[in-house]
Amino acid sequence: MKNDAKKNTANHRTGVKPESKRIYCEFASPTAESVAIAGSFNEWQPNATPMIALGQCRWAKDLALPPGDYEYCLVVDGQWTPDPQATETAPNPFGGLNSIRKVGSGG
Numbered sequence: 001m002k003n004d005a006k007k008n009t010a011n012h013r014t015g016v017k018p019e020s021k022r023i024y025c026e027f028a029s030p031t032a033e034s035v036a037i038a039g040s041f042n043e044w045q046p047n048a049t050p051m052i053a054l055g056q057c058r059w060a061k062d063l064a065l066p067p068g069d070y071e072y073c074l075v076v077d078g079q080w081t082p083d084p085q086a087t088e089t090a091p092n093p094f095g096g097l098n099s100i101r102k103v104g105s106g107g
Contacts, residue, residue: 018066018067018068018105019066019067020064020065020066021064021065021066021067021103021104021105022062022063022064023062023063023064023065023101023103024060024061024062024063025037025051025060025061025062025063025083026058026059026060026085027051027058027059027060027074027076027083027084027085028057028058028059029057029059029076030057031077032057032059032076032077033077034050034075034076034077034078035050035051035053035059035074035075035076035077036048036049036050036051036074036075037049037051037061037063037072037073037074037075038072038073038074038075038080039070039071039072039073039098039101040070040071040072041063041065041070041072046075046078046080049061049063051074065101065103066103067103067104067105068102068103069100069101069102069103070100070101070102070103071090071092071098071099071100072098072099072100072101073092073096073098073099074099080094080096082096082097082098082099083099086099086100086101088100088102
């Protein structure tokens with residue numbers, strides 16, 4: 001999830017900090033033993049944002065992010081993979097795809 005620096009520049013100049021928005025991520029896998037989210041919002045650290053096992057093969061995580069566009073991948077048992085529920089993707093420098101999550105500024 002690549003943070004859109006242009007959107008945040010105006011707020012930086014005025015000293016107004018954009019309000020974070022809560023977003024919900026969910027992933028289903030019958031075989032996963034660990035799932036995390038790594039992206040531009042956490043400096044691509046694969047262990048920084050683990051998802052919580054909900055049971056019945058489901059994993060979830062709530063995040064609070066300022067408005068912007070973020071690139072990310074799911075890290076499923078150590079393997080980086082795009083989020084199958086993402087509606088947008090972008091190529092990454094490793095020959096794969098990153099998922100894109102847009103966090104809006106509206107209510």
